[in-house]
Amino acid sequence: MRSDSSAPPRTVRLVVCDMAGTTVADEGLVEHAFDAAAREAGVVPGGEEHARMRAYVRATMGASKITVFRDLFGDEDRAQTANAAFERAYAEAVGQGRCSPVPGAEEAMARLRSEGRAVVLTTGFAPATRDAIVDALGWRDRVDGALSPADAGRGRPYPDLVLAALLRTAAADAVDEVAVVGDTRSDITTGKRAGAGLVAGVLTGAHGEEELSEAGADAVLDSVADLPDLLRDRGR
Structure with missing residues (x-):
């Protein structure tokens, strides 16, 4: 019909x-939390790898964060480490009233x-x-x-x-x-x-x-x- x-x-x-x-x-909290996650996963801030990853995070805003970290690191352990650090940093910022x-x-x-x-x-x-x-x-x-x-x-x-x-x-x-x-x-x-x-x-x-x-x-x-x-x- x-x-x-x-x-x-x-x-x-x-x-x-x-x-x-x-x-x-x-207020930039996602990128702030990503920087904390990158440090925890062994990525040196200010380096070329860090800049590349930050650009990817910006491009994939809105996507599941653990999925983004899996794409970035290609290793489940590093992805989980980064994701946990990201969540902690974001939650701390929220607790500080930055929300x-x-x-x-x-x-x-x-x-x-x-x-x-x-x-x-x-x-x-x-x-x-x-x-x-x-x-x-x-x-x-x-x-x-x-x-x-x-x-x-x-x-x-x-x-x-x-x-x-x-x-x-x-x-x-x-x-x-x-x-x-x-x-x-x-x-x-x-x-x-x-x-x-x-x-x-x-x-x-x-x-x-x-x-x-x-x-x-x-x-x-x-x-x-x-x-x-x-x-x-x-x-x-």
């Missing part, structure tokens, strides 16, 4: 938001939920680091869940995090009632692979408008603060 192409777009019932760079101000919401993020999440939409946070961080951020910001009651790769099977750019959010919340009947928003190519690819009805990039994090558009973003916003208006304007 042929589908009706003139049918209005389905209402977005679930919004899946990235954390660092999208809802949480990064804040992206301006307008809290208001946007509150508005989305007041409109009857569920909001789930996703990240490439391990659960312990993710929880430290959520608790530091007091977001336990502001969102409907927070997921790491360990909760879903695989991290970005695979679709697992988005699909896990849909299955766990049961907030939407189908993936075209899901919106995905993030600041990296990996976020966009994840949303597209999951079949989300709307995939939006934001300019508050790692990647710029050209990179997000090339990855397939349906829209590129200045900030997640603009997402509620985008959904309204598109009748979603």
Whole structure:
């Protein structure tokens, strides 16, 4: 049976938001934590190898951190050592108060939920680091869940995090009632692979408008603060 192409777009019932760079101000903490991880794994800061690895970390922002370290070191022991050091350094920075919401993020999440939409946070961080951020910001009651790769099977750019959010919340009947928003190519690819009805990039994090558009973003916003208006304007 042929589908009706003139049918209005389905209402977005679930919004899946990235954390660092999208809802949480990064402030260079990922690169700070990477430097600690590199030192722990025996990479000399300031050297050519360190610069190459730092560039790769920037390019793969949003992806599962253990996967990134496996790609960088090609050795499971060094990857695990680096990942543990990364998580410790990031958690310490969060504990020192170096963690804040992206301006307008809290208001946007509150508005989305007041409109009857569920909001789930996703990240490439391990659960312990993710929880430290959520608790530091007091977001336990502001969102409907927070997921790491360990909760879903695989991290970005695979679709697992988005699909896990849909299955766990049961907030939407189908993936075209899901919106995905993030600041990296990996976020966009994840949303597209999951079949989300709307995939939006934001300019508050790692990647710029050209990179997000090339990855397939349906829209590129200045900030997640603009997402509620985008959904309204598109009748979603």
